[in-house]
Amino acid sequence: MMVSDLINGSLRLLGVLSPGEVPTATEQNDALSVLDDLMDSWSTENLLIPSKLREVFTLVPGQQTYAFGTGGDFNSVRPQLIEDALIVASNSPEIELPMSIVNQDYFSSILVKSTTSTIPLYLYNDNAYPSANINLWPVPSVAAQIVLYSWKPLTNFSTSGVFTTIELPPGYQRMMRYNLAVELGPEYGKEPSPTVVALAVQSKENIKRMNTKELLLGMDQALLNNGKGSFNWITGDTV
Numbered sequence: 001m002m003v004s005d006l007i008n009g010s011l012r013l014l015g016v017l018s019p020g021e022v023p024t025a026t027e028q029n030d031a032l033s034v035l036d037d038l039m040d041s042w043s044t045e046n047l048l049i050p051s052k053l054r055e056v057f058t059l060v061p062g063q064q065t066y067a068f069g070t071g072g073d074f075n076s077v078r079p080q081l082i083e084d085a086l087i088v089a090s091n092s093p094e095i096e097l098p099m100s101i102v103n104q105d106y107f108s109s110i111l112v113k114s115t116t117s118t119i120p121l122y123l124y125n126d127n128a129y130p131s132a133n134i135n136l137w138p139v140p141s142v143a144a145q146i147v148l149y150s151w152k153p154l155t156n157f158s159t160s161g162v163f164t165t166i167e168l169p170p171g172y173q174r175m176m177r178y179n180l181a182v183e184l185g186p187e188y189g190k191e192p193s194p195t196v197v198a199l200a201v202q203s204k205e206n207i208k209r210m211n212t213k214e215l216l217l218g219m220d221q222a223l224l225n226n227g228k229g230s231f232n233w234i235t236g237d238t239v
Contacts, residue, residue, distance in 0.1 A: 001167075001173065002163055002164060002165050002166070003032065003035070003157050003161070003162045003163070004028060004162040004163055006166075006176060006180065007023070007031040007032065008022065008023065010031065010177050010178075010181040010184055011023055011027070011031065011181070011184065013177065013178065013192070013196050014184055014185060014188065014190055014192055014196070015190060016184070016188050016190065028162050029162070030187060031180070031184060031187075032157060032161075032162055034183050035176075035180055035183075036156050036157055037183070038176075038179060038180060038183050039153075039154040039156060039157070040153070040154075040156070043152075043153040043154045044080065045208075046081070046151065046211075047207070047208035047211045047212060048154070048204070048211070049080075049152070049154070049211070050169045052083060052151050053149070053151070053152055054147065054148075055074070055076055055147070055148050056146070056148075057073075057146050058143055058144075059120075059136070059140040059142075059143060059144050059146055060143065061140060061141055061142055061143055062139060062140075062141070063139070063140070064113070064135060064136055064137070065134065065135050065136075066134045066136070067131040067134075068125075068131060068132045068134050069130055069131025069132060074134065074148075077152050077153065078129070078130060078131055078132050078152075079132065079148070079151065080153055081151055082101060082123070082125050082134075082148055082149070083149045083151065084098070084101075084147075084148070085098070085099040085101055085147070085148055086099060086146070086147040087099060087144055087146055088144060088145040089144075097119060099120060099121060099122060099146075100121060100122050100123070102124050103124070104124065104126070106122070107122065107124035107135060110122075114139060115137065115138040115139065117139070117140070118140070118141055118142045119144070120136040120139070120140050120146075121137065121138065122136070123135070123136055124136075171203065171206055171207050174199075174203045175203035175204050175206070178196055178200035178203055179200045179204060181196050181200070182197055
């Protein structure tokens with residue numbers, strides 16, 4: 001499917017185009033701009049991201065801050081969010097040790113930020129734009145590898161044009177077509193039909209339901225019984 005097919009389908013759902021009719025170049029470009037706005041907005045919704053990317057980067061001894069973005073120290077698309085970070089502590093066999101992703105308050109509370117170690121323990125992402133700054137502590141003293149799991153922005157279609165062929169995961173084509181029709185309504189002074197609105201909502205809910213991760217419930221070992229009997233909080237005795 002081409003981007004133009006997606007746009008034309010949305011305009012037909014809105015009643016702007018009749019079957020077999022094609023939009024003008026201006027109408028296509030305007031719709032493409034609205035589509036990019038929609039993708040930009042959806043990039044902030046975790047459950048609309050089809051997959052999380054695993055990337056491996058090599059650290060520089062003595063360097064604490066790394067620009068994460070196109071052309072940066074971590075040369076990749078700037079992430080919307082880093083979900084997990086690990087340090088490769090050994091290569092044979094490969095052992096990945098988890099790092100703690102901390103916020104600004106926690107990172108700023110570290111008094112001696114110049115402390116060095118072969119294994120950084122904490123990662124702080126300042127979410128700067130266009131490149132995010134990844135700060136590590138302790139400062140790496142060796143060229144270790146860092147593994148980052150993150151979700152990236154959804155595709156911006158204006159860079160490739162309306163006649164670009166695109167491949168979408170199952171369910172995304174329907175979601176994008178119906179939701180784009182709803183987004184285009186104000187552009188043409190038209191109110192999408194209740195059916196179009198309902199299917200736009202339903203198709204988006206289906207994608208979010210599919211992308212929802214199963215939550216695993218854990219419990220602190222101190223709270224487990226482990227066959228040692230039960231504690232009576234009234235008497236203070238173990239039974």
